[in-house]
Amino acid sequence: MQNLLNFLYRFRTFGLFLLLEGVCAWLIIAYNQRPNAAFLNSSNSLVAGVNLLTSNTTNYFQLKQINSQLVAENQLLREQLANHSLGKVELDTSKERYILKKARVINSTFRRSMNYMTLDAGLDQGIKPGMGVISGFGVVGQVKSASNSFATVTSLLHRNLLISSSISRTNTLCTVQWDGESPLQAELKYVPRHIPIKEGDSIVTSGYNAIFPKDIYIGKIASFELEDNDVFYNAKIDLAVDFSSVDYVFVIENRMKQEQDSLELEAITE
Incomplete structure (x- = not known):
């Protein structure tokens, strides 16, 4: 804990500078229409990119499950086709x-x-x-x-x-x-x-x-x-x-x- 306090104290000036820069950026974006629109578009693109990456990663790890489901569906359709070719449409x-x-x-x-x-x-x-x-x-x-x-x-x-x-x-x-x-x-x-x-x-x-x-x-x-x-x-x-x-x-x-x-x-x- 003491090391953390020493670190913050050592870089107090730089930290205050970053804080003020952040406040300035927020004020510019919040009270100016064009920077606000540009920020929203950029943030939306970033979020969309992150969501796409997450979705692709999830789908990759689910490929085995998806493939098994497709095989099961194909099996059912093949059975129906085989029996339908005999002129049978039965529920039993x-x-x-x-x-x-x-x-x-x-x-x-x-x-x-x-x-x-x-x-x-x-x-x-x-x-x-x-x-x-x-x-x-x-x-x-x-x-x-x-x-x-x-x-x-x-x-x-x-x-x-x-x-x-x-x-x-x-x-x-x-x-x-x-x-x-x-x-x-x-x-x-x-x-x-x-x-x-x-x-x-x-x-x-x-x-x-x-x-x-x-x-x-x-x-x-x-x-x-x-x-x-x-x-x-x-x-x-x-x-x-x-x-x-x-x-x-x-x-x-x-x-x-x-x-x-x-x-x-x-x-x-x-």
């Missing part, structure tokens, strides 16, 4: 055919010829082999195996994975398969030559299996060729999903898959 969720389960990608490859992903959810979360996997942009792949807490996914960038698809504009059945080249494109197979196709046509899931609902986006036609003797087009599509930056995905549970598979197997074996 127990009757819905498709249920989406959120998972985070914790490991993935996209430069190999056989690419996989690892998810942070498994059997304990209801994820089983054979389930389809999508992101907020489109088809990602299919669950290959699952442990209690994790699951591996056969990526769409896998040369052995075939996706039953259709051209949205013409409703023509076709197949999407990766050719092992660019991670941004895949081949579009078995489109008959009599079908008029064009660049930019949307390719979606056909719904002709028990894995993916109908109309899940896969990509759009980027290029195509048709030789005189070809029965089908040679076409490529730009994939909707950027596999180098997939973070969250949704695993699709089809509650009627077992019933559909058993019925189709019975029809095949007859």
